[in-house]
Amino acid sequence: MPDFVLPTVAVHASFLAAMDEFVTEGAKDSQTAAWIEHNAPGWQDAEAFAEFVSEVVADAEEDRPRIARYVPCTTLWWVDGEDYLGRLAIRHRLNEFLLDVGGHIGYDVRPSARRHGHATAMLRAALPCAKELGIARALVTCNENNDGSIRVIVAAGGELEDVRGTKRSYWLSTG
Ligand SMILES: CC(C)(COP(=O)(O)OP(=O)(O)OC[C@H]1O[C@@H](n2cnc3c(N)ncnc32)[C@H](O)[C@@H]1OP(=O)(O)O)[C@@H](O)C(=O)NCCC(=O)NCCS
Numbered sequence: 001m002p003d004f005v006l007p008t009v010a011v012h013a014s015f016l017a018a019m020d021e022f023v024t025e026g027a028k029d030s031q032t033a034a035w036i037e038h039n040a041p042g043w044q045d046a047e048a049f050a051e052f053v054s055e056v057v058a059d060a061e062e063d064r065p066r067i068a069r070y071v072p073c074t075t076l077w078w079v080d081g082e083d084y085l086g087r088l089a090i091r092h093r094l095n096e097f098l099l100d101v102g103g104h105i106g107y108d109v110r111p112s113a114r115r116h117g118h119a120t121a122m123l124r125a126a127l128p129c130a131k132e133l134g135i136a137r138a139l140v141t142c143n144e145n146n147d148g149s150i151r152v153i154v155a156a157g158g159e160l161e162d163v164r165g166t167k168r169s170y171w172l173s174t175g
Contacts, residue, residue: 004076007056011084012049018084018110025111031089078122085113088122090130103141123156131174138172
């Protein structure tokens with residue numbers, strides 16, 4: 001059964017294969033795309049990958065130095081044994097950009113694992129984690145034409161707030 005884990009070197013091989021899939025599909029404007037841009041191909045090396053993993057984990061720390069418009073972010077990986085399936089990010093609080101565009105929670109599932117219910121299970125499983133981080137209502141946004149993500153958000157109890165340009169904004173109670 002897949003579950004969330006903190007980013008871990010245990011899924012190194014599968015993670016790299018997943019990133020190749022995202023490159024092939026031309027992923028952009030996501031945490032995954034930024035990881036690829038800043039870490040590939042160096043992260044094939046075990047030590048470099050371990051450093052990357054610990055940076056991602058440390059991004060949850062409040063006092064970590066970060067670009068002014070970034071907020072602390074907990075990243076969870078959805079894995080089944082040693083298989084990397086997807087990732088989900090919980091930003092600890094909203095700033096102007098996140099309120100307008102990014103929301104509290106972002107996620108993706110590797111292309112080869114899509115349409116198996118993983119994103120639906122991930123978002124549901126993330127809500128108690130968000131609650132633990134002090135988020136009572138989580139904002140999740142998605143593009144107007146992202147039918148899969150819209151279904152994922154609605155299945156997790158998302159209530160549509162509004163549609164701004166090409167973005168739909170939903171609020172989810174974390175329970
Ligand atoms: C959107 C995404 C996360 C969905 O992941 P997934 O694991 O395939 O989603 P699920 O299997 O849980 O599917 C949820 C529902 O959406 C439907 N669905 C999934 N992808 C779909 C698509 N491309 N078009 C239409 N419906 C789709 C599924 O059939 C399912 O419907 P159901 O609830 O009626 O059974 C995945 O396609 C992805 O990573 N896309 C790229 C990144 C992205 O868009 N992230 C979200 C940003 S808001």
